[in-house]
Amino acid sequence: MGLIENDITRCLGDVGPAKIGCTKQEGIGDAGHIGSSNTEGGVGDDESLSSESEHECAESIGTDHNKYFRQCYRQAGLLIPWDIPGAQPDIVSLQNANPSFFTSPVLDVGAGLGNTSIWLASKLGLDVVAVDVSADAVAEGQRRFTAASEKNCKKGEERISAKFLACDICSPLPQALTDMDSFGTVLDSAAFHCIGGPVQQRRYVEAVTSLVRPGGHLVMLAHSDNAPDYGGQSNTMRRVSKEELHGFFNTASGWTVIEIRECRYCCMSPSMPGKPPRGIACAAYLMVARRLGD
Numbered sequence: 001m002g003l004i005e006n007d008i009t010r011c012l013g014d015v016g017p018a019k020i021g022c023t024k025q026e027g028i029g030d031a032g033h034i035g036s037s038n039t040e041g042g043v044g045d046d047e048s049l050s051s052e053s054e055h056e057c058a059e060s061i062g063t064d065h066n067k068y069f070r071q072c073y074r075q076a077g078l079l080i081p082w083d084i085p086g087a088q089p090d091i092v093s094l095q096n097a098n099p100s101f102f103t104s105p106v107l108d109v110g111a112g113l114g115n116t117s118i119w120l121a122s123k124l125g126l127d128v129v130a131v132d133v134s135a136d137a138v139a140e141g142q143r144r145f146t147a148a149s150e151k152n153c154k155k156g157e158e159r160i161s162a163k164f165l166a167c168d169i170c171s172p173l174p175q176a177l178t179d180m181d182s183f184g185t186v187l188d189s190a191a192f193h194c195i196g197g198p199v200q201q202r203r204y205v206e207a208v209t210s211l212v213r214p215g216g217h218l219v220m221l222a223h224s225d226n227a228p229d230y231g232g233q234s235n236t237m238r239r240v241s242k243e244e245l246h247g248f249f250n251t252a253s254g255w256t257v258i259e260i261r262e263c264r265y266c267c268m269s270p271s272m273p274g275k276p277p278r279g280i281a282c283a284a285y286l287m288v289a290r291r292l293g294d
């Protein structure tokens with residue numbers, strides 16, 4: 001993972017200890033583990049991850065990206081690099097400047113532990129559907145969301161609600177998703193750059209295209225080719241170029257790209273033993289595309 005910034009206050013503000021993840025983190029207690037009761041389609045317990053970054057971590061598990069992510073969320077006592085407090089800061093800034101890019105219902109694709117979904121629902125008041133290939137991530141996202149909703153209620157604010165669904169966006173979509181009203185926005189916070197190879201990427205584009213209504217938006221934050229290349233592309237953490245994004249999202253596939261701007265992908269990284277993880281940022285692109293049609 002290419003680090004372009006190492007200033008925790010600029011990137012994330014004051015960040016407490018991260019709880020779980022794909023990098024073994026000394027000094028993180030069991031209290032932070034996610035539940036792993038659901039064993040949907042995953043891998044055996046004998047696979048373990050203990051490398052230094054999301055990139056190295058991804059390389060170590062091989063090419064099956066679904067297996068990699070399911071296993072990441074199942075490893076107790078590990079740091080999930082993308083488990084930052086709240087949504088990615090540059091997505092929040094984009095929404096502040098252009099609220100019309102974010103309209104209900106919003107599909108949070110590759111929602112992970114639900115941090116972005118909580119922001120969409122509780123800060124923006126949007127209807128949210130969160131999907132992820134890991135059933136463990138979905139269960140933890142649901143748990144965090146419920147906790148956030150109860151907190152809102154205690155403050156006398158409106159109850160928020162969201163649907164959480166375990167599904168692989170690159171496989172035939174479950175009826176529970178296709179039966180829903182089409183989405184005003186698909187928000188992809190660091191999922192596309194994790195999607196397998198060209199075949200899965202094309203399936204991703206087809207799926208997202210089928211789910212967004214004409215005039216709706218795709219907002220995508222993806223690790224960019226401005227980040228250093230540490231040798232080879234991983235199927236679980238690729239560097240995405242502007243050309244690649246234009247190649248996937250264009251008139252032929254049903255999209256017009258409104259903008260692709262440079263931004264930061266903020267993550268947590270292990271620090272010294274006994275110290276809390278630190279915030280880092282990688283070079284990324286933030287793309288906004290509009291769905292063509294009537």
Ligand SMILES: C[S@@+](CC[C@H](N)C(=O)[O-])C[C@H]1O[C@@H](n2cnc3c(N)ncnc32)[C@H](O)[C@@H]1O
Binds near residue numbers: 066070082131134168
């Ligand atoms: C880098 S994480 C980002 C998580 C979350 N969006 C965030 O910003 O915290 C990428 C997420 O995409 C999910 N993912 C990867 N491939 C997927 C697929 N084919 N279908 C659905 N989710 C997928 C992973 O399980 C993981 O939670």
